[in-house]
Amino acid sequence: MHHGIAIGKVSDAARVKIPTIRYYEQIGLLAPNRTEGNRRTYGQDDVERLTFIRHSRELGFNIDEIRTLLSLQDAPHQSCHEADTIAKARLVEVKRKIASLTALKAELERMVEGCSHGRVETCQVIEILADHGKCVFHDHTVAA
Amino acid sequence: MHHGIAIGKVSDAARVKIPTIRYYEQIGLLAPNRTEGNRRTYGQDDVERLTFIRHSRELGFNIDEIRTLLSLQDAPHQSCHEADTIAKARLVEVKRKIASLTALKAELERMVEGCSHGRVETCQVIEILADHGKCVFHDHTVAA
DNA sequence: CCTTGCTCCTATAGTGGCTAGAGGTTGTAC
DNA sequence: GTACAACCTCTAGCCACTATAGGAGCAAGG
Structure with a gap:
């Protein structure tokens, strides 16, 4: 709505390409949020999540490992x-x-x-x- | 015919999997030779060619590079x-x-x-x- | 001669992690 | 109001294989 970030801005901010972001949504790494006009909309947390993903990919972690790492990040009181x-x-x-x-x-x-x-x-x-x-x-x- | 090697033997000898050999034939790295019963048949030269390919792949050369290297090997009087x-x-x-x-x-x-x-x-x-x-x-x- | 069982055949689809393209919609700035 | 950027979906392509289904050939034992 009012403070949602468009995919292009997120792409620039997190340095993850637009089709890659859509792909990540497709495989369930990113929650799908849309505006009334059917555009993807993101928050600062999504930028951070994407940065986390990019960084992990750059370090050579595969998608399954990242999935686990993300789930850990989402539950910070768990054991690391x-x-x-x-x-x-x-x-x-x-x-x-x-x-x-x-x-x-x-x-x-x-x-x-x-x-x-x-x-x-x-x-x-x-x-x-x-x-x-x-x-x-x-x-x-x-x-x- | 009499001294043709079957794909399974070639696979063992060159340590290249059978589907991979068929794939290499498909992309033109290997000449297609068949018996009357439509089975692929190979000679010692093919074993060597496949070993060359495997070794090159292991060293990280991609298929296009290997294609060039093979064409060079086929013309030994050329400059290296x-x-x-x-x-x-x-x-x-x-x-x-x-x-x-x-x-x-x-x-x-x-x-x-x-x-x-x-x-x-x-x-x-x-x-x-x-x-x-x-x-x-x-x-x-x-x-x- | 016949059956068993192994090796082989083709063709198609799937893998991972994206990337590219076509063709259509929405939002914005002048 | 209209140009145009940014977005949308859907499909197909990339690399170098790998897997699966469904069928045919071939050698050895009975």
């Missing part, structure tokens, strides 16, 4: 044990990913350094990709 | 300049990702350490997620 568990799991994952990417980095550096800048026949890049035995990167789990 | 460029671009990306994940790791560690194991009200995990200002992780680009 679950939030702690989620963060810890994420930390383990991140550590593993860093280790994997570091090995990958070494592999790519070896490829690039080994490249004789000649023809494909003698190119380390192609050769290492073709023959796994020549690869030093063995924890092939994350990469992407 | 392009392969070098692709690997270098990937290296830059990986370095950026490591930097980002390292910052993220610090952030998660701060969260977990700061958690008083009490109630959500006072939980650092939730608080840091809610208030971006309290976050030390600012290169929010990769994360996942």
